[in-house]
Amino acid sequence: MAATLPRNAQVAEQFDLLADLLELEGEEQFRVIAYRRAAELIRSAAGPIAQLALDGEAKKLPGVGKTIESKIVQIVDSGEIEALTKRKARIPSGVAEFLRLPALGPKTARRIWQELGITTVADLKRAAEAERLRTLPGLGAKTEERILRALAEKPQEKRTLLAAALPAVQAVVDVLREHPASTQVSEAGSVRRRTETVRDLDIIATASDPAALTDYLTKLRWVSEVEAHGKTKATVVSHDGLRFDLRVVPPDSYGNLLQHFTGSKRHNVALREDAVRRGLSVSEYGVKEVESGEVFTAVSEDELYERLGYQWIPPELREGAGELEAARRGELPELVDVGDLRGDLHMHSTWSSDGKNTLEEMVLAARARGYDYVAVTDHAHYLREGRLQAQWHEIAELARQLEPFRILRGVEVSIRADGSVDMSDDDLAGCDWVMASLHSAFDKSPTERVLTAMENPHVDCLGHLTARKLNRRGGADIALDRVFEKAVDTGTLIEINSQPDRLDLRDVHARAAAEAGVQLVISTDSHELGALAYMELGVAQARRAWLTKKQVANTRTWRQLLKLKKP
Ligand SMILES: [Zn+2]
Ligand SMILES: [Zn+2]
Secondary structure, rough: OHHHHOOOOHHHHHHHHHHHHHHHHOHHHHHHHHHHHHHHHHHHHHOOHHHHHHHHHHHOOOOOOOHHHHHHHHHHHHOHHHHHHHHHHHOOOOHHHHOOOOOOOOOHHHHHHHHHHOHHHHHHHHHHHHOOOOOOOOOOOHHHHHHHHHHHOOOOOEEEEEEHHHHHHHHHHHHHHHOOOOOEEEEEHHOOOOOOOOOOEEEEEEEEEEHHHHHHHHHOOOEEEEEEEEEEEEEEEEEOOOOEEEOOOHHHHHHHHHHHHHOOHHHHHHHHHHHHHEEEEEOOEEEEOOOOEEEEEOOOOOHHHHOOOOOOHHHHHHOOOOOOHHHOOOOOOOOHHHHOOOOEOOOOOOOOOOOOOHHHHHHHHHHHHHOOOEOOOOOOOHHHOOHHHHHHHHHHHHHHOOOOEEEEEEEEEEEEOOOOOOHHHHHOOOOOEEEEEOOOOOOOOHHHHHHHHOOOOOOEOOOOOOOOEEOOOOOOOOHHHHHHHHHHHHHEEEEEEEEOOOOOHHHHHHHHHHHHHOOOOEEOOOOOOHHHHHHHHHHHHHHHHOOOOOHHHHHHHHHHHHHHHHO
16 A cells, blocks of 8 residues: 555655765765755655655666665665664764754854764854854854854745646646536645745635545545545645645635635735725625625636726735735736747756756757747856867857757856856857856855946846755845846846746845846756746746736847847
8 A cells, every 4th residue: 555655755855864964974966966866856756756666666767776766665664764874873963954054054064063062953053152163263253143143033844846836736637627527626825826835735626516526636546645535625645745625616606715715815814904995895705795785706706806896816916015906906017928938048058067968959948948049058167178169169050950049158157256257258258148146155245246246247147146945045145126226237137047946036026126127037047958847937936026028038039138138
């Protein structure tokens, strides 16, 4: 019975922890990366990975292989990866928690543990307060300050990334739609609003036979646990640890309930308050006219918003951030759409050692998505000693075959500690498109470095500005208003990076940037073919930021875009 096997999410967690501990022990990076990648793959695998490993089939998955498979079998047999058990015995559990602090890298964490003998987060806090960390060469008051600040922030629970939640909920909605008893099925909740992470996945449906539909959900192949099961409601957990909540509602108030369960809470509270001022009382079941006692139910959201005096509001905007006022005036922005994008301006190939596909494969896949152009932006430090020119040669050859499709000679440079970038001006001058990003030392005057980089006449666009990683580390402490102002002054564009754990700029920041007059770019930062589809996530983020097509530079042709960017 599958239910006795560990869930994919539990298996993945062990690989993530193993990677953490290897990092603490100073193991080779490639091993650490291999385990992290395995964790990622296992988390997103469609079937139960434990069963696949027992059948000897897991190693056929890309990135899994024999070693990982045997470790998964160890989890099934004894509950834990042997290497993990061994390391847990050597490394105090508190030390692994140090890595969750954005202020601490593995090397520093190891030194604090081994040289100062600090093994718990509580002791770490005390040592920072007592200014004892600065007794280690290389550590100073600033590190102590950062650690204390990080500890003061609430520990964040791990939430499911939109990239995992979205295809999962869409697949379940499709499956439920095909069931003969279902009439209407829709995603709801935070996933429908496309928040960057979600907790549960909500689905709202109407059905001719509600019990048949909830029953059907609980019996689907991928369900590992049924948490609740009634005639009109069911909650199930999948093998990868996602929790689905299905509610079957009466068709005549489908609009009310869908709106209610889409949220957000702030949006709904503001909507109800506004209604009260107009003599209406709104609940999930209907809109009551207080004076007459008459109740209005809506079969669709359109009807509901219209009855309340608003334009229909796209779910991405329902955050209680001015959307009701705008919808009342009929002035909601016309949001950018995936189909508006003409090119992807950030991607890596095997020219970067972390790229998984060749330049040709990446370019062809991008072209197949219907774009007019792509920028190949491998990391500058892999393009030294003639490799840049060799790449240009490859681009020129391929470009000839693919005309009029355009391949841009791009590069992603790193912003160094002094704000300079890691490629010579001569080389930069030969590039069509230059992204500049922070990749390390996020705490070392990040604002000043970014401002300096923007003054570089070759830098066209900032990549993943705050360098945050969802569920892993917060963003660098950057004075965004100053960066946005400088971006407008210098004509530097700023990216919304579509990587599932980046989504950087985040929604509210992207909105502020656009309001300041910054032109944004939505790009995928793909390191493999599949990642090109993450554009949908970046666009979702842009929609949450109220962005219109005009505010996103790569909805333009390359010729038009040239007029926007630095000469
Ligand atoms: Zn980068
Ligand atoms: Zn990149």
